[in-house]
Amino acid sequence: MADGAGQMATDAMVAKSSASAPHILAMARKAIRDPLVAFMAAGVALFGGYSIIERAQKPPVVFTPQVEQAMVGEYETLVGRPATAADKARIKRDYLAEELLFREAIDRNMHLTDGETRKRLVDKVRYLIAGAPPEPSEEQLVNHYADNLAQYRAEPRTSFTQVYLAQKPADAALLLAQLNAGETIAGDDFWLGRAFPRYGDSMVRGIFGQPFVATLKAAPEGRWFGPVRSPRGWHFVRKSESIASAMIPFPAIRDQVRQDYMIAHSNAAIDKALSGLKEKYDVEE
Structure with missing residues (x-):
């Protein structure tokens, strides 16, 4: 009797389930057709897809066993x-x-906005692309020197003496006459003093400005002239020597040629890589 009752209960449950299946399917079809349910389902799908993309773009921060082993080994x-x-624990933290x-x-885009960070990253990528250039042979250095002679000319140089005045003198003509007569004029203190032996044009330009250089180069030697105005004040000047531009012999500048050669070698590798990078990134020129 117990077995018969159990079988009857099972049959009743199966019959009830079979009877309710069409009802459940009908409810599911109705829910699918409901715009609100469809909207919610689309939202769930979009959120899931966005989460997957975000995780791919921003991989999780994980202290892997490999990282731990390396850092602990380095610490020990x-x-x-x-x-x-x-x-x-401290190493992990x-x-x-x-x-x-x-x-x-x-x-925060600091790699785009911080100048020092950008420079370090650019320098790092330059090295990764170009690598360490091979040590040049003597023949390669000599050829580089010969192909770039304009870079290895000594600039014109001038030797001169000055008397500096912070303010424009009211009696400039009298002071100039006294100087050319051999008299001594005290003048004001100048941070570099009075004598400038064999200063290159670029050094004179950096101290006194380009108009001073032009006036100095056009002036005759052995006579005082001025006062010449500069951003620093007023100057009476006497030029004593002019040295024209000349080639610097290769032995005297070999180290500079070597450095220039290696820079040129690296720049050539960078230029070659840039054409591919322009195709990789959207460059507007």
Whole structure:
């Protein structure tokens, strides 16, 4: 009797389930046709897709066993003893803090807006692209020197003496006559003094400005002239020597030629890579 009652209960449940199946299917079809349900389903799908994309773009910060092993090993080598549990906890904490701060810096676009950060990244990529150039042979250096002779000319130089005045003198003609008569004029203190032996044009330009250089080059030697105005004040000047531009012999400038050659070698590799990078990134010229 018990077995018969159990079988009857089972048959009743199956019959009830079979009877309710069409009802459930009808409810499902109605729900699918409901605009609100469809909207919610689309929202769930979009959110799920966005989460997947976000996770791909921003991989999680994970302190992997490989990272831990490397950092603990480095720490133990540095301190000369096994790392304790506290040491390992601190290593993990410091790693995660540095990684989070680095990612925050990237998220704030500091690599795009901070000039020093940009420069370091650019220099790093330059090195990764170009690598360390091979040591040039003597023949290559001589050829580089011969192909770039204009870079290895000594600039014109001038030797001169000055008397500096902070303010324009009211009796300029009298002072000039006294100087040319061999008299001494005290003048004001100048931070570089009075004598400028064999100064290159670029040095004179940096101190006194280009108009001073032009006046100095056009002036005769052995006579005082002026006063010449500069951004620093007023100057009576006597030119004593003019040295024309001349080639610098290769042995005297070999180290500079070597440096220039290696820079040119690296720049050629960078230029070659840039054409591919322009295709990779959207460049508007």
